[in-house]
Amino acid sequence: MSDSIEYLKEAGSASIEIDQEVTDAVHDILTEVKSSGDEAVFEFTERFDGVDIDEFRISDEEIEAAGEELTAAEKETIDNTIDNVRAFHEEQREHIEGFETEFEEGVRLGQRIVPVESAGTYVPGGRHPLVAAPAMSIVPAEVAGVDRIVTCAPPQDDGSIQPAQLYAMDRAGADEIYSIGGAQAIGAMAYGTESVPGVAKITGPGNVFTTEAKRQVFGHVGIDFLAGPSEVLILTDETADPELVATDLLAQAEHDPNSRPILVSTDRDVAEAAVDALDEQASSLRTEDVARECWDENGEVVVADTRDDAIEVTNDYAIEHLQVMIDDPRSIVDDLTNYGSLFLGEHSPVVFGDKAVGTNHSLPTLEVARYSGGITVGTYLKTLTHQEATEEGAARIAPWAAEICKLEGTHAHQLSAEARLREDISSDYGP
Numbered sequence: 001m002s003d004s005i006e007y008l009k010e011a012g013s014a015s016i017e018i019d020q021e022v023t024d025a026v027h028d029i030l031t032e033v034k035s036s037g038d039e040a041v042f043e044f045t046e047r048f049d050g051v052d053i054d055e056f057r058i059s060d061e062e063i064e065a066a067g068e069e070l071t072a073a074e075k076e077t078i079d080n081t082i083d084n085v086r087a088f089h090e091e092q093r094e095h096i097e098g099f100e101t102e103f104e105e106g107v108r109l110g111q112r113i114v115p116v117e118s119a120g121t122y123v124p125g126g127r128h129p130l131v132a133a134p135a136m137s138i139v140p141a142e143v144a145g146v147d148r149i150v151t152c153a154p155p156q157d158d159g160s161i162q163p164a165q166l167y168a169m170d171r172a173g174a175d176e177i178y179s180i181g182g183a184q185a186i187g188a189m190a191y192g193t194e195s196v197p198g199v200a201k202i203t204g205p206g207n208v209f210t211t212e213a214k215r216q217v218f219g220h221v222g223i224d225f226l227a228g229p230s231e232v233l234i235l236t237d238e239t240a241d242p243e244l245v246a247t248d249l250l251a252q253a254e255h256d257p258n259s260r261p262i263l264v265s266t267d268r269d270v271a272e273a274a275v276d277a278l279d280e281q282a283s284s285l286r287t288e289d290v291a292r293e294c295w296d297e298n299g300e301v302v303v304a305d306t307r308d309d310a311i312e313v314t315n316d317y318a319i320e321h322l323q324v325m326i327d328d329p330r331s332i333v334d335d336l337t338n339y340g341s342l343f344l345g346e347h348s349p350v351v352f353g354d355k356a357v358g359t360n361h362s363l364p365t366l367e368v369a370r371y372s373g374g375i376t377v378g379t380y381l382k383t384l385t386h387q388e389a390t391e392e393g394a395a396r397i398a399p400w401a402a403e404i405c406k407l408e409g410t411h412a413h414q415l416s417a418e419a420r421l422r423e424d425i426s427s428d429y430g431p
């Protein structure tokens with residue numbers, strides 16, 4: 001395929017690896033939080049967020065005050081997103097079921113779907129207080145039935161959480177809210193501190209520090225997946241509107257200098273026109289600095305000879321947001337295998353999924369889409385299996401289990417199986 005695609009623009013550094021410097025810095029933060037608890041969290045909050053606070057937990061009075069700072073229309077906007085996200089995730093829950101079936105006479109096998117007991121939902125807020133983010137992490141946990149939902153977001157200059165974000169956290173269903181950001185928030189929720197009891201699973205997106213911290217605490221707690229700086233790949237043909245393509249690339253580029261905006265096109269003219277339009281449109285953005293830095297460093301433009309080539313290169317990217325702006329977007333859905341969320345046609349921009357429509361915007365980056373989708377209600381559910389055999393069922397299975405044990409040399413296992421043998425039943429279990 002290499003001859004059939006051409007890079008009109010390549011990223012400065014093509015690596016999707018997190019820098020070793022970030023890895024080391026995060027390791028130090030987590031080690032300190034684990035050993036010194038609150039004291040370390042206070043210190044890192046002062047160092048990285050520039051604020052000296054003596055209490056992380058947000059009180060009911062502060063939550064109420066945040067609501068009072070918002071207009072009725074602003075609250076309605078946030079409520080609308082939360083309602084849409086709840087409706088979509090309730091529908092998801094309907095499709096996850098336990099079961100119990102008699103697979104052999106006297107042998108019942110099944111599974112139960114059980115929520116994790118506690119979840120720590122991280123809400124990013126260092127650059128922009130992302131107001132739709134609480135819905136994305138907290139609502140699915142609530143729909144799953146998680147008993148204790150903790151949420152953290154970085155403090156503002158006065159130590160508080162931005163009012164719209166705080167209102168959304170509360171409305172989405174958080175039980176405990178803390179103003180802690182980045183790796184120290186992940187460490188506090190993973191290991192627990194004097195003021196933040198630890199949780200079983202940590203979810204939610206963030207910058208490289210937050211994401212690397214999740215990677216490092218995995219094992220001690222569960223995590224959803226790695227959801228770092230935003231990515232978009234727009235797949236176009238000759239029918240795409242270059243102005244819209246540019247607008248939608250910039251919408252993800254403004255997130256973070258480390259974001260990845262990618263354009264793959266089967267039409268060179270569209271690709272070139274979109275690049276020109278992006279340059280022009282960036283000038284009028286209030287977030288121009290970040291968007292331009294991101295595009296210059298990480299933007300890529302690929303021209304592919306054929307639609308099949310374009311699909312292949314698109315699947316290789318395993319991108320977070322995949323936006324398809326071709327003649328008949330539905331015609332290629334089955335060929336697209338690696339993405340976090342898919343946006344079909346020019347009327348379905350990524351911003352709809354990010355902010356309002358109801359699907360989840362917490363999505364895999366860094367090629368994690370090769371093996372995982374985004375946050376779903378299932379992120380907060382465990383599938384627990386069980387089995388029950390009658391005396392007769394056990395007697396049928398026992399010889400087969402014992403034979404496997406003999407092959408392995410697991411003698412105690414063998415005896416455990418044979419203890420269930422009943423001579424008067426001949427085994428018809430097994431292959």
Ligand code: NAD
Nearest residue numbers: 124125126127154181182205206207229230255256362363
């Ligand atoms: P953030 O809230 O994760 O990080 C802010 C924290 O970073 C600060 O509180 C600070 O503690 C820490 N920090 C900053 N500089 C540091 C340093 N030098 N050393 C150690 N810690 C440091 O995130 P943000 O900065 O607001 O960015 C939000 C990110 O979330 C963006 O990259 C955006 O693209 C991404 N995002 C991803 C998804 C997804 O689903 N993948 C969804 C939404 C947002």
